[in-house]
Amino acid sequence: MNNYLKDSGLFFKEVSLGIHGNISDKEIIQLTFNFALGCERLLKGILYDINPTYILIEPTFKNSLRIFYSNKIIPEIVHDKELPSKPNSDVITFNTCILRAQFISKTTLQYKNTLFAISNARDIIAHCELKLLDKQSLKEILRRDFYAIINSYADELKIRKNHFYDSQRVNFSKSSGILRSNLEKGIKQELEDHKRFWSLSKKNESFIKDSKKRTEEILKRGNTEIVKCPACKNDALLYLEPYFKSNQLRLLRVTTGYVVKEFRCLYCNLGIKNPSILDNLGLRTIKESCARCGREIDNENNTGLCSDCEDYYGKDG
Numbered sequence: 001m002n003n004y005l006k007d008s009g010l011f012f013k014e015v016s017l018g019i020h021g022n023i024s025d026k027e028i029i030q031l032t033f034n035f036a037l038g039c040e041r042l043l044k045g046i047l048y049d050i051n052p053t054y055i056l057i058e059p060t061f062k063n064s065l066r067i068f069y070s071n072k073i074i075p076e077i078v079h080d081k082e083l084p085s086k087p088n089s090d091v092i093t094f095n096t097c098i099l100r101a102q103f104i105s106k107t108t109l110q111y112k113n114t115l116f117a118i119s120n121a122r123d124i125i126a127h128c129e130l131k132l133l134d135k136q137s138l139k140e141i142l143r144r145d146f147y148a149i150i151n152s153y154a155d156e157l158k159i160r161k162n163h164f165y166d167s168q169r170v171n172f173s174k175s176s177g178i179l180r181s182n183l184e185k186g187i188k189q190e191l192e193d194h195k196r197f198w199s200l201s202k203k204n205e206s207f208i209k210d211s212k213k214r215t216e217e218i219l220k221r222g223n224t225e226i227v228k229c230p231a232c233k234n235d236a237l238l239y240l241e242p243y244f245k246s247n248q249l250r251l252l253r254v255t256t257g258y259v260v261k262e263f264r265c266l267y268c269n270l271g272i273k274n275p276s277i278l279d280n281l282g283l284r285t286i287k288e289s290c291a292r293c294g295r296e297i298d299n300e301n302n303t304g305l306c307s308d309c310e311d312y313y314g315k316d317g
C-alpha cells in the first residue's frame with residue numbers, strides 16, 4: 001500500500017470516532033476537514049498507484065525523474081545543471097484529484113457530487129468565512145454517507161475496512177445504512193410525485209411545446225447539459241459550474257471539468273441540488289471545460305481549449 005493510501009486511514013479514523021447522533025456545529029467543521037484531507041490522500045493514492053506522475057502539478061520528465069526516481073540517476077551527472085536542482089514537488093488539488101480519479105475509480109465516479117461538496121467545504125474551512133458552510137448538509141453527509149463512501153472504497157481497493165475505521169464503530173456504519181435507505185425511499189416517493197405530475201400534463205400540447213422551448217433556450221446559454229429525467233424520462237437540464245486551473249506552463253494539459261450545481265426538468269418540475277441525491281440518481285457529467293477560460297469546448301480538436309482560446313494562442317500553439 002502506498003503512503004497516500006496508508007495516511008488516508010489516519011484522517012478517516014478521526015472522522016469515524018467523531019461521528020455520533022448529535023454532532024455539534026464545531027464538530028462538523030473539524031470532521032468535514034478531516035474527511036476532506038482523508039479523501040484527498042485516498043484519491044492521490046489511487047492515481048499514484050497507476051502512475052506517480054499523475055499527482056504532480058509539473059509531471060515533466062526531468063522534474064518527475066528528480067522527484068520519484070532520483071536514486072536511478074547516474075551518480076556522475078546527478079548534480080548536473082541539466083537536471084532541476086530544486087524540483088517542483090507540488091501535487092494536484094482535491095478537485096483535480098476527483099476529475100482524474102473518476103476515470104479509474106468507480107467509487108469516485110459514483111460519489112462525485114458528494115466529493116465535490118466535501119472539497120468545496122474544505123476550501124471554505126481553509127480560506128473563507130465559516131458561516132458560508134452548509135452545516136446541515138455536511139452533517140447529513142457525515143452521518144449518512146461517510147461509511148457508505150468509505151466502505152465502497154475499501155471494497156474497490158481491496159483494503160480492510162479497519163484500515164479506515166475501528167470495528168467498534170460498526171454500529172454507526174449500520175445506522176448510516178438506515179439513513180441511506182430512508183434517503184432512497186424519499187427519492188422514490190419524489191420521483192413518483194413528479195411522474196404523476198407529468199402524466200397529467202403530457203396531454204397539454206402547449207405545455208410540452210413550452211417546456212421544450214424553455215429547455216432549448218437555457219441550453220443555449222451554456223454551462224448546461226442535457227440528461228434524461230429520472231422521473232419522466234424527458235430531456236432535462238444539468239446546470240454546471242466549470243472547474244479549471246490555469247497553468248503557467250501552458251503546454252501542459254491541465255485537468256478541467258464541471259461541478260454539477262443543479263438538476264432541473266421543465267416537463268415534470270423535478271429539481272435537485274442535494275449532492276447525495278444527484279449521486280444516487282447518477283446525475284453527473286465527465287465533460288471537460290476549456291483549460292484557459294473554463295467555457296464549454298465547442299470543437300473536436302482535442303487541445304483542451306475552446307475555439308476562441310485556440311485563436312488566441314494561434315493554431316500552432
Ligand SMILES: [Zn+2]
Pocket residue numbers: 194229230231232233234236265266267268269270
Ligand atoms: Zn422530468
Ligand SMILES: [Zn+2]
Pocket residue numbers: 290291292293294295305306307308309310
Ligand atoms: Zn476558452
